[in-house]
Amino acid sequence: MAQIIATVIFLVMFLLIISEKLERHIVTLLSGLLTLVLVFGVCMHSMSAVINTLNFKEIGTLTFWYQAGEAAETSSGINWATIIFIAGMMIMVEGMGNAGFFRWLCMRLAKAVHYKTVAIFVTFMVMSSILAMFIDSITVILFLAAVTVELAQLLKFNPVPMILSEIFCANLGGAATMCGDPPNIIIGTSLGYSFGDFISNTGLIVICALVLTVIYFFLVFHKQLRSDGTVDTSAFPDPKTAIRDKKSFTISCIIFALAVVLLVTHAQTGLTVATIGLGIAILTLVTSGKEAVELMKKVDYKTLLFFVGLFVVVGGLEQTGVLEVIAGLIAKVSGGNIKLMIAIIIWGSAIASAFVDNIPFAATMIPVIKSLAVAQGVDLSTLAWALSMGTDIGGSATPIGASANVVGTAVAAKHGHPIGWGKYCKEVAPATIMVVLFSMLFIFVRYL
DSSP states (O other), X not given: OHXXXXXXHHHHHHHHHHHTSSOHHHHHHHHHHHIIIIXXXXXXXXXXXXXXXXXXXXXXXXXXXXXXXXXXXXOXXXXXXXHHHHHHHHHHHHHHHHHTHHHHHHHHHHHHTTTXXXXXXXXXXXXXXXXXXXXXXXXXHHHHHHHHHHHHHHHTOOSHHHHHHHHHHHHHHHTTSTTSSHHHHHHHHHHTOOHHHHHHHHHHHHHHHHHHHHXXXXXXXXXXXXXXXXXXXXXXXXXXXXXXXXXXXXHHHHHHHHHHHHHHTHHHHOBOHHHHHHHHHHHHHHHHGGGHHHHHHHSOHHHHHHHHHHHHHHHHHHHTTHHHHHHHHHHHHHTTOHHHHHHHXXXXXXXXXXXXXXXXXXXXXXXHHHHHHHHHTOOHHHHHHHHHHHHHHHTTSSTTSSHXXXXXXXXXXXXXXXXXXXXXXXXXXXXXXXXXXXXXXHHHHHHO
């Protein structure tokens, strides 16, 4: 009975998230509360299941903040390391945005390539990927799409092709690192992988795939990027005008650089992502002075609450053994064939992420791949990289598949360039299929 109720709660939660009738953080929090009361309380009469899922004890352990040598054994339930890290990065990014960092970077690069439309097109794709490796893709697209529209008005070209390519590259770049996309943060903190582990595995896939992506979008869009006439670029605003305050700008750049260094070296220093996230947040707030309160207000608390509720619901599936059943089904269908198992994970993740939020899907699949690795004797990391690439890239296929897609198309529509499902899918879905297929073949060749 506990398994049935846990499954029903999960499915209803998913449907409500897709329907967007209620805000998604409300949906997951209510679903999490029902899991605690009905599944753990009424059906299982298990206080230990409640304690393990809420997982507050993890925060009080030394290994949560500092890990020397081998990574600590991962636990189920609410992944507080993910939540603290994301909150810290949100505060840092808001500080960078206030200082004018993103707009300055976009305008500076556009000027560096002499405002040539095709050169801007390629440069912004690469920049979108690189920024998304370290900063949330929503923030990257929010600033990049706005500047793209501004440049399109000045240079008299259609911004839609550029915005679509930037969206795809942001999702692709996010797959390269542990902090680039929420599914990767969840995978890394849950399975004990470091920033370096992601860079040397999914990062290598992304670098190769980025070359294919740039070529693909250039071939598809290069004719649409022609300017409508001669433009006098001498009257364009100087990139320096984007900087609101030189001192704040310099400080935000130093903090960002520090965050990157700490993330790259956290396997060597022993500092966990929770410590890094909290430290960067405190540093940003302290150096912001009077703006610290405003930065705190701008944090997306709804997303953080969404994570809390989601982890509780997934914990219900884990505690009741539902995820072990799913792992058994995948093992049965694949017949123990590792290649087929990887294909099911990567394509299943990609297809699901094209239509539903990839965050809950990734959180749900982590215990599944752990069970598969143990039962089938498969290397867990190979399954983890397949899950990462599937969830991160699959979300690019449709306008609702990832938050960056929604933000990018909304910015375009706001400035008089609506992007319908037909236009979006026609141009971006083939790129998604191409990269997922490439990722699968890359994993086959490298790991099997």
